[in-house]
Amino acid sequence: MVDKKKPTIHDVARVSGKSLGTISRVLNEHPSVSIKARAAVEEAIKKLGYTPNAIAASLRTRSTKLIGMMVTDLSNPLFAIMANTAENLLQESGYSLIIANTHDNSDAEVMLIELFIKRKLDGLILSLHDEKNPKLEKILKSISVPVVLLDREMSLPFDAVMTDHEHGMRQAVEYLLGLGHTRIGLVTVSELASPGRGRIQGYAKAYENAGIEFDKNLVRCGSLDADFGYQEAISLLGLSGPPTALIAGGNQILPGILRALTRLEISIPDDISLISCDDTPLSELSKPAITVIDRDISSIGTAAAKLLLRRLEGSDDGGARQVVLDTDLVLRASCGRRDD
Amino acid sequence: MVDKKKPTIHDVARVSGKSLGTISRVLNEHPSVSIKARAAVEEAIKKLGYTPNAIAASLRTRSTKLIGMMVTDLSNPLFAIMANTAENLLQESGYSLIIANTHDNSDAEVMLIELFIKRKLDGLILSLHDEKNPKLEKILKSISVPVVLLDREMSLPFDAVMTDHEHGMRQAVEYLLGLGHTRIGLVTVSELASPGRGRIQGYAKAYENAGIEFDKNLVRCGSLDADFGYQEAISLLGLSGPPTALIAGGNQILPGILRALTRLEISIPDDISLISCDDTPLSELSKPAITVIDRDISSIGTAAAKLLLRRLEGSDDGGARQVVLDTDLVLRASCGRRDD
Numbered sequence: 001m002v003d004k005k006k007p008t009i010h011d012v013a014r015v016s017g018k019s020l021g022t023i024s025r026v027l028n029e030h031p032s033v034s035i036k037a038r039a040a041v042e043e044a045i046k047k048l049g050y051t052p053n054a055i056a057a058s059l060r061t062r063s064t065k066l067i068g069m070m071v072t073d074l075s076n077p078l079f080a081i082m083a084n085t086a087e088n089l090l091q092e093s094g095y096s097l098i099i100a101n102t103h104d105n106s107d108a109e110v111m112l113i114e115l116f117i118k119r120k121l122d123g124l125i126l127s128l129h130d131e132k133n134p135k136l137e138k139i140l141k142s143i144s145v146p147v148v149l150l151d152r153e154m155s156l157p158f159d160a161v162m163t164d165h166e167h168g169m170r171q172a173v174e175y176l177l178g179l180g181h182t183r184i185g186l187v188t189v190s191e192l193a194s195p196g197r198g199r200i201q202g203y204a205k206a207y208e209n210a211g212i213e214f215d216k217n218l219v220r221c222g223s224l225d226a227d228f229g230y231q232e233a234i235s236l237l238g239l240s241g242p243p244t245a246l247i248a249g250g251n252q253i254l255p256g257i258l259r260a261l262t263r264l265e266i267s268i269p270d271d272i273s274l275i276s277c278d279d280t281p282l283s284e285l286s287k288p289a290i291t292v293i294d295r296d297i298s299s300i301g302t303a304a305a306k307l308l309l310r311r312l313e314g315s316d317d318g319g320a321r322q323v324v325l326d327t328d329l330v331l332r333a334s335c336g337r338r339d340d
Numbered sequence: 341m342v343d344k345k346k347p348t349i350h351d352v353a354r355v356s357g358k359s360l361g362t363i364s365r366v367l368n369e370h371p372s373v374s375i376k377a378r379a380a381v382e383e384a385i386k387k388l389g390y391t392p393n394a395i396a397a398s399l400r401t402r403s404t405k406l407i408g409m410m411v412t413d414l415s416n417p418l419f420a421i422m423a424n425t426a427e428n429l430l431q432e433s434g435y436s437l438i439i440a441n442t443h444d445n446s447d448a449e450v451m452l453i454e455l456f457i458k459r460k461l462d463g464l465i466l467s468l469h470d471e472k473n474p475k476l477e478k479i480l481k482s483i484s485v486p487v488v489l490l491d492r493e494m495s496l497p498f499d500a501v502m503t504d505h506e507h508g509m510r511q512a513v514e515y516l517l518g519l520g521h522t523r524i525g526l527v528t529v530s531e532l533a534s535p536g537r538g539r540i541q542g543y544a545k546a547y548e549n550a551g552i553e554f555d556k557n558l559v560r561c562g563s564l565d566a567d568f569g570y571q572e573a574i575s576l577l578g579l580s581g582p583p584t585a586l587i588a589g590g591n592q593i594l595p596g597i598l599r600a601l602t603r604l605e606i607s608i609p610d611d612i613s614l615i616s617c618d619d620t621p622l623s624e625l626s627k628p629a630i631t632v633i634d635r636d637i638s639s640i641g642t643a644a645a646k647l648l649l650r651r652l653e654g655s656d657d658g659g660a661r662q663v664v665l666d667t668d669l670v671l672r673a674s675c676g677r678r679d680d
Contacts, residue, residue, distance in 0.1 A: 049482070066455075066459075074420040074423055074424065075417055075420035076420075077415055077417060080414040080441075083414055084414065084443070087441060096452065096455055097440070098438040098439065098440055099414070099440070099441070100436065100439070101420075101424065101439070103424070115406075142389070254621075255621035255625060258621075258625045262625070281594075281595035281598075282621050284599075285599065285622065286625065286626075286627075287626075287627045
């Protein structure tokens with residue numbers, strides 16, 4: 001069933017009656033080929049089922065029309081939404097998106113960026129685990145293709161799509177303080193990356209503005225997964241002075257906190273108030289529905305693709321640009337007044 | 341900041357004092373290089389920060405150590421879990437996984453497989469939208485690298501990891517029939533791919549075994565997304581003889597059905613019984629928690645990677661192999677007795 005004899009460029013020359021030079025120009029989309037010659041070559045290629053050796057071709061053209069996206073955790077649905085919207089725009093300009101997963105591992109990040117460079121990708125969209133990793137800085141310093149960072153800050157002059165996490169968290173904590181909560185537990189991602197730092201700064205700022213000192217033991221930074229959320233919620237609720245409100249500082253932390261509340265038979269909002277970050281089916285459809293610090297995730301992908309395309313199409317060779325997204329506090333039934 | 345003068349293989353020769361031939365053998369991991377010569381070359385490479393041209397290198401070695409995975413919808417968390425576990429195993433053998441998203445689009449599937457072939461990937465893991473698409477069959481027929489299909493049946497001799505969706509759905513419908521439900525609505529994915537067909541066959545089989553004829557209007561096949569779930573649930577519940585139980589035939593259909601029930605103020609399990617497919621935080625943490633047809637998603641990724649590695653390492657050149665996963669019905673509080 002498998003056709004063993006693969007057609008070569010010489011077969012294309014024989015069938016089309018055109019020279020290897022003409023065929024090469026057609027394959028490389030060189031403008032100086034007549035319409036007639038192009039048609040003859042394309043017909044021969046189609047007839048023979050000839051596949052040009054893309055590796056050899058890209059040695060000549062130096063463009064692979066591939067964009068690489070690196071994410072810290074593919075199971076986070078936010079990345080899939082960003083990838084989808086970025087891809088839609090990139091495809092319109094003839095680029096394909098390939099995605100690699102680093103599992104929040106700094107070594108994997110370095111290895112995959114090396115791979116992307118070696119494979120001559122045309123541009124990179126990066127969500128990094130540790131934006132201060134010196135090995136990563138070193139390799140990214142020497143990169144010659146455009147890079148867009150997702151929600152990360154580096155000392156290198158890359159374009160970036162950021163979210164104002166500080167503002168979002170400050171607003172959420174101010175709302176809870178306004179409801180009378182003074183012991184607010186926050187479980188969020190590590191401070192190695194900008195979202196973790198921004199959220200903690202916003203939390204501290206809200207307390208500072210209210211003139212209240214906060215208990216540092218109520219802030220737990222580590223990772224963005226459900227297990228971390230579960231474990232820290234159990235720990236926080238077991239304190240002698242437990243929090244009266246919790247904030248899941250990441251959409252994947254939420255299921256862990258909900259599991260802990262179910263296990264301890266603590267009900268929302270009577271026993272505890274709860275706020276999460278980024279709206280998901282779980283926050284929307286929980287009973288009661290959960291107040292969230294929301295943002296337009298799909299616009300992150302669109303903004304990243306736009307920044308990249310401006311560089312790729314040569315319409316932007318200026319300094320690094322930053323697009324900063326705002327957040328909204330979407331109020332639902334998961335927060336109650338606390339007057340003690 | 342960017343070092344413009346990139347070191348070449350000639351710089352490596354100069355610094356290491358070794359010939360281009362020796363350096364090439366080191367780069368290609370050729371066995372006939374002395375330990376001393378290898379060390380000298382590697383030290384020079386490190387010192388210079390030399391990056392071999394991987395495209396040229398792969399022209400020589402014919403192996404890219406890259407596996408491509410194609411998924412129909414990256415925002416489906418099941419694919420992320422499969423990708424994670426497949427990747428863990430593949431990495432142990434020195435392969436990297438890159439992922440591409442087809443958005444359930446047959447043309448994108450053909451385009452991306454062409455891309456994977458052109459880029460000389462070493463193997464493919466494919467979840468296809470339409471397993472009968474003739475264009476897809478044609479291109480896959482001529483493929484020379486190993487392919488593993490995820491939950492798909494083709495006439496081509498590829499390895500596959502399947503799930504016994506028919507058995508899972510039959511068990512769920514039999515359970516509901518046993519509770520006295522005779523009008524069971526099913527919302528599931530299109531019949532173009534094996535999971536949709538399997539689920540519908542299982543549904544029909546359960547009714548057949550019980551000697552009850554089912555109303556074809558209660559079975560809605562289309563897509564795996566929440567909007568389809570919402571729209572079909574609204575339609576089913578608006579029938580003059582509405583179903584007394586609903587099955588979400590896909591984890592992403594569930595949020596759509598839950599939105600419809602919330603909108604119509606229909607409560608689970610008093611007004612309607614509900615079963616979903618594949619356990620997610622939403623099915624687990626809904627109130628009440630939702631009965632699911634469950635399977636071990638992570639073992640799908642592991643099985644796919646194992647099948648691929650057997651071919652890549654040459655330990656299996658026999659005919660196509662199929663691994664079939666079983667499902668379990670996980671009983672929760674979302675189903676009630678119906679005696680009318």
